[in-house]
Amino acid sequence: MTKERQEKDANGLDHSHQAYKGIRRMLYHKELVPGQKIAYRELAEELHMSPTPIIQALKWLEIQGFVRHEPHRGYHIEPFSLQEVEEIYELRELLELSLLPVAFEHLDEEGIQHLKTALDAHLSAVREFYLKERLFKNMEFHLALAALSKKETHLRILRNIFDLLFLKYGGNYLPIASLSSVDQEHQEIFDCVVSRDLKGAQAVLSQHISNVKRQVLQSLRQMLDEDEDLIRNVI
Numbered sequence: 498m499t500k501e502r503q504e505k506d507a508n509g510l511d512h513s514h515q516a517y518k519g520i521r522r523m524l525y526h527k528e529l530v531p532g533q534k535i536a537y538r539e540l541a542e543e544l545h546m547s548p549t550p551i552i553q554a555l556k557w558l559e560i561q562g563f564v565r566h567e568p569h570r571g572y573h574i575e576p577f578s579l580q581e582v583e584e585i586y587e588l589r590e591l592l593e594l595s596l597l598p599v600a601f602e603h604l605d606e607e608g609i610q611h612l613k614t615a616l617d618a619h620l621s622a623v624r625e626f627y628l629k630e631r632l633f634k635n636m637e638f639h640l641a642l643a644a645l646s647k648k649e650t651h652l653r654i655l656r657n658i659f660d661l662l663f664l665k666y667g668g669n670y671l672p673i674a675s676l677s678s679v680d681q682e683h684q685e686i687f688d689c690v691v692s693r694d695l696k697g698a699q700a701v702l703s704q705h706i707s708n709v710k711r712q713v714l715q716s717l718r719q720m721l722d723e724d725e726d727l728i729r730n731v732i
Contacts, residue, residue: 503533504653506682506684509653511548512547512549512550513553513554513557515544515546515550515553516544516546516550516551516553516554517553517554517557517558519546519554520540520544520551520554520555520558521664524563524664525575525629525664525666526564529574530574531574531575531576531577531665532573532574532575532576532577533573533574534572534573535555535564535572535573535574536569536571537551537552537555537571539571555572557617559572561564561657561660561661562575562581562661562665563575563661563664563665575665576696577666577717577721579717579718582662582666582710582713582714582717583693583710583714585658585661585662585666585708586706586709586713589639589655589662589706590659590702590703590707592643592651592654592655592658592705593639593655593702593706594644594699594702594703595651595661596642596643596646596648596651597642597646597695597699598695599644599646599647599648599696600643600645600646600690601645601693601695601698603645603647603688604645604648604690604693608644608645609690609691610640611640611641611644611645612641612645612687612690613687614640614641615637615638615640615642616638616683616684616687617635618637618638619631619634619635619637619638619680619683620683620684621635629663632663633663633664635679635683636659636663637684638683639655639659640655640656640659642651642686642690642702643655645690656705665715666713666717678708679705679709680706682701682704683705684707685697686698686701686702689701
């Protein structure tokens with residue numbers, strides 16, 4: 498392969514990566530929402546790119562579950578799916594609980610301090626609403642807990658699970674009244690880790706993820722019901 502060809506391929510990948518980051522940013526800011534048809538030429542204009550890297554980025558996002566492509570119909574942002582949310586939380590619980598015994602085997606003072614830092618960051622995040630800052634601090638606490646296991650592949654998969662959860666379903670889906678219970682459960686998990694109480698940590702973590710799943714599904718169902726009522730009223 499010639500140097501000129503290598504540079505051309507590198508530039509193509511770089512442009513596709515920029516397009517990928519740009520579309521993810523739009524998902525994060527809800528400029529693209531579930532169920533929306535994607536006019537990739539308009540998207541290319543908005544991101545100041547040609548259609549080619551946009552299409553490549555959409556293919557990457559399709560593999561990750563954010564985008565759906567249908568022949569003769571183009572690309573759409575995958576719609577909300579209550580079943581998908583339920584499966585995401587089931588995967589989270591299976592993966593996080595499976596890592597706890599290994600995490601306890603590798604537990605040391607440095608790991609405990611790292612987890613304490615993540616806990617403090619979550620507890621000190623904006624508390625009036627379950628905003629994105631708080632969502633990310635919540636994620637960082639769970640990733641810090643999983644990282645104690647030193648299983649990098651498992652950790653990478655868990656990051657991907659959080660990525661799908663927050664980019665597609667992230668938002669104010671937890672009722673304000675539940676925030677104190679989330680804080681308390683995180684504190685209880687940390688206390689169990691410090692006291693080397695594996696069974697206690699497993700029980701609290703399992704209950705914690707189940708509680709959050711139930712609350713998120715309830716909020717999403719309410720949101721979808723309200724959208725249906727709005728559509729009926731407009732018609």
